[in-house]
Amino acid sequence: SLPGLFIVGCSDEVALEARLLVRCALKESGFLYSDRMHVTVTVRPDSTRKYAPGNIAFAVACAYLCATGQVDSRIFEHAFCVGNLALSAVMPARSMFVYGEYARRCDMGLVCAPGCDELRWLEGLEIACVGNLGDLRHPEFMHADLLPRDPAAVSVPKAADLADYAFSPYAVRALAISAAGGHDLMLQGPRGSRVNELAERIGTILPPLGMEEIIESACIHSATRLEVDGLFRTERPVRIPHHSATLASLVGGGCGLIRPGEVSLAHNGVLVLEDMQEWPPNALQSMRQPMRDKAVTICRTGGRATMPADFTLVATCGTCPCGHFGSAFGICRCSEHQVAGYQERVAGPLRDEFDLWVQVAEISGEDALDAEGRIDPAQGREMVIAARERAVRRDGGRKLQDMSLDELVGACGVSDELLRGVMAMRPGMTDADFMRVLRVARTIADLDGEETVTYGELTEALSYTVHI
Numbered sequence: 001s002l003p004g005l006f007i008v009g010c011s012d013e014v015a016l017e018a019r020l021l022v023r024c025a026l027k028e029s030g031f032l033y034s035d036r037m038h039v040t041v042t043v044r045p046d047s048t049r050k051y052a053p054g055n056i057a058f059a060v061a062c063a064y065l066c067a068t069g070q071v072d073s074r075i076f077e078h079a080f081c082v083g084n085l086a087l088s089a090v091m092p093a094r095s096m097f098v099y100g101e102y103a104r105r106c107d108m109g110l111v112c113a114p115g116c117d118e119l120r121w122l123e124g125l126e127i128a129c130v131g132n133l134g135d136l137r138h139p140e141f142m143h144a145d146l147l148p149r150d151p152a153a154v155s156v157p158k159a160a161d162l163a164d165y166a167f168s169p170y171a172v173r174a175l176a177i178s179a180a181g182g183h184d185l186m187l188q189g190p191r192g193s194r195v196n197e198l199a200e201r202i203g204t205i206l207p208p209l210g211m212e213e214i215i216e217s218a219c220i221h222s223a224t225r226l227e228v229d230g231l232f233r234t235e236r237p238v239r240i241p242h243h244s245a246t247l248a249s250l251v252g253g254g255c256g257l258i259r260p261g262e263v264s265l266a267h268n269g270v271l272v273l274e275d276m277q278e279w280p281p282n283a284l285q286s287m288r289q290p291m292r293d294k295a296v297t298i299c300r301t302g303g304r305a306t307m308p309a310d311f312t313l314v315a316t317c318g319t320c321p322c323g324h325f326g327s328a329f330g331i332c333r334c335s336e337h338q339v340a341g342y343q344e345r346v347a348g349p350l351r352d353e354f355d356l357w358v359q360v361a362e363i364s365g366e367d368a369l370d371a372e373g374r375i376d377p378a379q380g381r382e383m384v385i386a387a388r389e390r391a392v393r394r395d396g397g398r399k400l401q402d403m404s405l406d407e408l409v410g411a412c413g414v415s416d417e418l419l420r421g422v423m424a425m426r427p428g429m430t431d432a433d434f435m436r437v438l439r440v441a442r443t444i445a446d447l448d449g450e451e452t453v454t455y456g457e458l459t460e461a462l463s464y465t466v467h468i
Helices: 012-028 053-067 096-105 117-121 133-137 169-181 195-205 211-223 247-251 281-285 288-293 336-343 377-395 405-412 416-425 431-448 455-463
Strands: 004-008 038-042 079-081 084-086 089-091 109-112 127-129 185-188 270-273 295-300 303-308 312-317 356-359
Touching: 004 012, 004 053, 012 053, 012 084, 012 133, 038 053, 053 079, 053 084, 053 133, 079 096, 096 109, 096 117, 096 211, 117 211, 169 185, 169 195, 169 312, 169 356, 169 377, 169 431, 185 195, 195 270, 195 312, 195 377, 211 303, 247 281, 288 295, 377 431, 405 431, 416 455, 431 455
Parallel strands: 004 038, 079 109, 109 127, 185 312, 185 356, 270 312
Antiparallel strands: 084 089, 295 303
16 A cells, blocks of 8 residues: 555545645654555544544544554543644634533543633533644643633623613513513514614513523534623523625525524524514525524535524514604605505515514603603513513423414413403404414413413403504
């Protein structure tokens, strides 16, 4: 056989670049590299396409040094090698939190580059830091003392909350219902209603994340090189993409390696889409499947990936092109055809995904100066947390969106006469419309501390399902 280093299990260009990186790194670090030996390295699994030659090169270099007896192989007996080899230096790889969590679950250690701060959140993980391949000569100096971080010690910039501005109490109530029950919410209003500012502040009243939710979301954020400190402070993710975002950045995908999109980054949190009429129609329609299935599957020529997407959608939209339709302070000069066409940009099938559709009125200057009309976000958050705790005790953590009609009726504890009376108030309700009203009414009762749904909660739920 021909002498040299051969890498199989990946494409020719990746193998060639990884081989050059290994050879240069070994010589730069003072290790012996012989072109007279035949060395074959198999990169598994063969069916998975490899895109990062630097990541492969670090593992290949470590395997080469162990096979040739130049370093102690016991360093890697119970550890994974994860890093990006750049000449002789070892740099952090993408998704280090994912590798660390997997190593911890496998009861293994991790040999990686220094500077992987997100690994500090993983307790019980043994880490050895390698800044240069030459560090492998002295394994006793490699072990890093990465103490677990204290979430309270991380400085947090002050975020805007509901107390900053005066909003419509009716709209804030709908925001609390959405946060408590995970209901998709549409806020529609003319210019001056400040629906975008209201939607962005939903994070101040969201309940804290559980530990399993933190790990799930942290793995997704780490795959896109986003910081995970906020997640370990139990803050639910709130993603607010711009309406110019591409389809791949919204639902996931991209060229080459499949990466999570905004629907996955908002997993266990909230996705805020402002001014939905400005979004491309194909992007909006692509949201329907993740909203129903709570997951998104991306198929590309290089592979197939399924990513979680269990999020609450909070969207905003205007009333007409000029923004004054339905306003008490402005005059709308749009024609009836323009108003109808503008509102139809949010197509009918997508409208049906929203449990709450709320008309938000403007706040006058006099009301804005009235401090009594402002909402205390701490009190609102406590109400949301208490409502979710009641729902967990009653339904065992099962979401209302996953229940059938019979199960919803049982959870609400209402009689047939009351249900028929509510249906008579809104003739022509479909099965889906009726289930939507029951879900919202059940959450309203949880917010109010009621064990069963009453006539008042049902009529209030009806008021949140009216389109303009």
